[in-house]
Amino acid sequence: MTTPIHKGTALITGASSGIGAVYADRLARSGHDLILVARRADKLRALAQELTTRTGRSVETIAADLTRPEDLAKVEAVLKSDASITLLVNNAGVGATAPLLQSDAVEMERMITLNVSVLTRLAYAAAPAFVARGNGTIINIASVVALAPELLNGVYGGSKAFVLAFSQSLQHELADKGVRVQAVLPGATATDFWDAAGMPVQHLPQEIVMPVQDMVDAALAGLAQGEAVTIPALPDIADWQSYENARKALGPSLSRSVPAKRYAVASAKSH
Ligand SMILES: NC(=O)C1=CN([C@@H]2O[C@H](COP(=O)(O)OP(=O)(O)OC[C@H]3O[C@@H](n4cnc5c(N)ncnc54)[C@H](OP(=O)(O)O)[C@@H]3O)[C@@H](O)[C@H]2O)C=CC1
Numbered sequence: 001m002t003t004p005i006h007k008g009t010a011l012i013t014g015a016s017s018g019i020g021a022v023y024a025d026r027l028a029r030s031g032h033d034l035i036l037v038a039r040r041a042d043k044l045r046a047l048a049q050e051l052t053t054r055t056g057r058s059v060e061t062i063a064a065d066l067t068r069p070e071d072l073a074k075v076e077a078v079l080k081s082d083a084s085i086t087l088l089v090n091n092a093g094v095g096a097t098a099p100l101l102q103s104d105a106v107e108m109e110r111m112i113t114l115n116v117s118v119l120t121r122l123a124y125a126a127a128p129a130f131v132a133r134g135n136g137t138i139i140n141i142a143s144v145v146a147l148a149p150e151l152l153n154g155v156y157g158g159s160k161a162f163v164l165a166f167s168q169s170l171q172h173e174l175a176d177k178g179v180r181v182q183a184v185l186p187g188a189t190a191t192d193f194w195d196a197a198g199m200p201v202q203h204l205p206q207e208i209v210m211p212v213q214d215m216v217d218a219a220l221a222g223l224a225q226g227e228a229v230t231i232p233a234l235p236d237i238a239d240w241q242s243y244e245n246a247r248k249a250l251g252p253s254l255s256r257s258v259p260a261k262r263y264a265v266a267s268a269k270s271h
């Protein structure tokens, strides 16, 4: 077996299970050293040991509750100072399936903190270092609910719509500075996410649930193909392109000096 070329270090949040743990496996196998971040130190240590034994890569762990400012600061400091980091997988996140009237506002705010604020802070920590080196990749794990907010809990959908919009803005700003940004929009994926979100994955129609390994392999194939937005389940990429073209076509009409005629507002300029 040939040893893959060393590709620098990938920092993966939410690496103790599910999607993050599969990214850890795939990235170690393709030649990355790893820094794994999550709260469950025992799971991180076990994964690190297993990956080092199997791939020979260096794997460090940081046990951190990213919603705690002091833990978040620790991870931000690593992203800012470790020049070997070439890839950030912004994956840690939680979801919910309950509608607004059955949701606890404090829980919803916690979700916004992790899914939105933490992801943003880590991207802001990594991007200047990547720009300074003219090289780096940020993978932000969004969700198909970014496009379909009616499907699950509205705050969860809103948080993932943020991740998509933020990623698209970052791609726009950083593309000419040597930094790549990919937003990944998984559909239902078989992980522990669903238990924590209040609906065991076994209760979903199985034809909409993707095995987690397949989801991550497709997302990495999308990255290798240069996609800025990857929707692993979408059969025809032309459908996404039509959606994006329609969105962009609205651009010139979204900000004008006069209200649309249908609102029948007399112009202030003629008063
Ligand atoms: N599964 C699915 O159907 C889909 C998932 N996603 C997204 O994928 C991402 C990963 O979820 P998935 O792998 O499915 O679910 P898991 O529940 O398996 O993984 C979530 C990860 O986030 C970590 N995490 C949770 N809270 C914190 C915290 N406060 N600080 C640090 N780490 C934390 C968990 O580790 P620990 O508990 O050790 O801290 C765990 O490693 C999420 O952003 C989710 O929204 C998107 C679309 C579909």
Ligand SMILES: N[C@@H](C=O)C(=O)O
Binding pocket: 095, 142, 143, 144, 145, 186, 187, 188, 189, 193
């Ligand atoms: N399962 C996803 C949507 O289908 C999500 O959890 O974001």
